[in-house]
Amino acid sequence: MLPYGRQSIDEGDIEAVADVLRGDWLTTGPAVGAFERALEGWAGAPCVSVTSGTAALHTAYAAAGIGPGDEVVTSPMTFVATASTAAMLGARIVFADIDEESVNLDPAAAEAATTARTRVIAAVDYAGRPADHPALREVADRAGALLMADAAHSLGSTLGGRPVGSLADVTTFSFFPTKNATTGEGGAVASTSPALLERARRFRCIGLVRDPAEQRYPDEGGWHQEVHEFGLNYRLPDLLCALGTRQLGRLADFKARRAALVARYGELLAGVPGLRLPAAARGADPMWHLYAVRILDGRRREVFDRMRAAGIGVQVNYIPVHWHPVFADLGYRRGLCPRAEAFYAEQLSLPLYPGLSRSDQDRVCDALLGILG
Numbered sequence: 160m161l162p163y164g165r166q167s168i169d170e171g172d173i174e175a176v177a178d179v180l181r182g183d184w185l186t187t188g189p190a191v192g193a194f195e196r197a198l199e200g201w202a203g204a205p206c207v208s209v210t211s212g213t214a215a216l217h218t219a220y221a222a223a224g225i226g227p228g229d230e231v232v233t234s235p236m237t238f239v240a241t242a243s244t245a246a247m248l249g250a251r252i253v254f255a256d257i258d259e260e261s262v263n264l265d266p267a268a269a270e271a272a273t274t275a276r277t278r279v280i281a282a283v284d285y286a287g288r289p290a291d292h293p294a295l296r297e298v299a300d301r302a303g304a305l306l307m308a309d310a311a312h313s314l315g316s317t318l319g320g321r322p323v324g325s326l327a328d329v330t331t332f333s334f335f336p337t338k339n340a341t342t343g344e345g346g347a348v349a350s351t352s353p354a355l356l357e358r359a360r361r362f363r364c365i366g367l368v369r370d371p372a373e374q375r376y377p378d379e380g381g382w383h384q385e386v387h388e389f390g391l392n393y394r395l396p397d398l399l400c401a402l403g404t405r406q407l408g409r410l411a412d413f414k415a416r417r418a419a420l421v422a423r424y425g426e427l428l429a430g431v432p433g434l435r436l437p438a439a440a441r442g443a444d445p446m447w448h449l450y451a452v453r454i455l456d457g458r459r460r461e462v463f464d465r466m467r468a469a470g471i472g473v474q475v476n477y478i479p480v481h482w483h484p485v486f487a488d489l490g491y492r493r494g495l496c497p498r499a500e501a502f503y504a505e506q507l508s509l510p511l512y513p514g515l516s517r518s519d520q521d522r523v524c525d526a527l528l529g530i531l532g
């Protein structure tokens with residue numbers, strides 16, 4: 160089965176991990192800071208690494224101080240973790256609809272969803288295209304809320320020349336194997352706020368306070384560390400950070416490769432009836448994570464099944480988050496975000512990853528044309 164996404168690992172990646180295994184530090188060592196600095200080079204803001212994109216979201220919301228009584232406005236066209244991690248902290252999730260062309264959170268819908276309790280506007284850079292951050296910034300400012308970006312798809316993208324990671328107050332990344340760069344499992348929080356990033360750093364390490372200057376009982380002894388607020392162990396080990404640094408060194412190549420594949424899909428599939436291709440990313444230089452087409456005429460499920468039967472691992476990204484039973488049981492109803500729901504009904508992700516060969520891509524297109532033609 161041709162996957163819809165997969166990692167690209169070379170001998171240098173393997174060597175980087177092996178080097179860590181031969182050294183002194185499997186975790187909490189120098190490879191962690193090296194990775195965070197390399198990531199800052201792409202994100203344009205300082206970063207804290209964590210164990211997954213989900214952990215990054217949890218850490219970001221916790222560092223933002225989200226809790227019961229707070230509201231988080233977000234898009235339903237995302238992976239469930241964008242919303243569930245805030246819900247687990249006690250926040251109420253307010254879903255606002257997408258812009259139909261960009262598939263990203265519609266600033267007008269987000270604005271309409273804000274209340275006096277809105278603490279975070281959480282954008283999602285769907286498929287790698289940055290959300291309309293300048294407009295969302297204004298919405299967040301008017302609401303007195305923090306602007307967050309779930310950039311699990313968009314590491315390496317820029318908007319108006321500014322890198323994803325520096326556009327929102329706090330940005331989260333994922334390094335799952337299908338994403339733009341991988342550490343196996345992994346994630347990171349970037350923030351333009353030093354205070355917020357410090358809280359994130361503490362949260363990912365159980366909440367431990369090690370600096371005597373900040374301790375309540377600094378004279379306890381040289382061994383002493385203390386906890387002021389609860390946290391978790393979300394530390395990304397050196398083994399995975401070393402892989403991450405290597406991957407970031409290859410990210411420009413990955414981006415070029417993904418761009419070439421997206422351009423070629425556009426040529427091979429132009430004008431096919433029953434198929435709508437993704438719009439160009441205006442004002443942005445995206446690192447495309449997904450090639451998300453729309454299958455018209457109610458044929459998405461049939462096309463999905465027939466592509467899978469042909470050995471092509473197409474995917475659907477995503478079931479609207481409020482449709483998940485956990486949100487349905489909280490009273491969220493279908494029909495809440497009609498544009499996102501209409502998009503979901505037609506969405507199909509075609510294989511896209513740096514190692515996808517021209518002949519594989521031809522196979523994908525031939526199969527799709529055979530079904531739609």
Ligand SMILES: *Cc1c(COP(=O)(O)O)cnc(C)c1O
Nearest residue numbers: 211212213238240311333334335
């Ligand atoms: C992958 C993904 C996540 C979660 O990342 P993990 O590393 O798998 O935990 C969150 N949000 C979006 C949009 C994602 O694509």
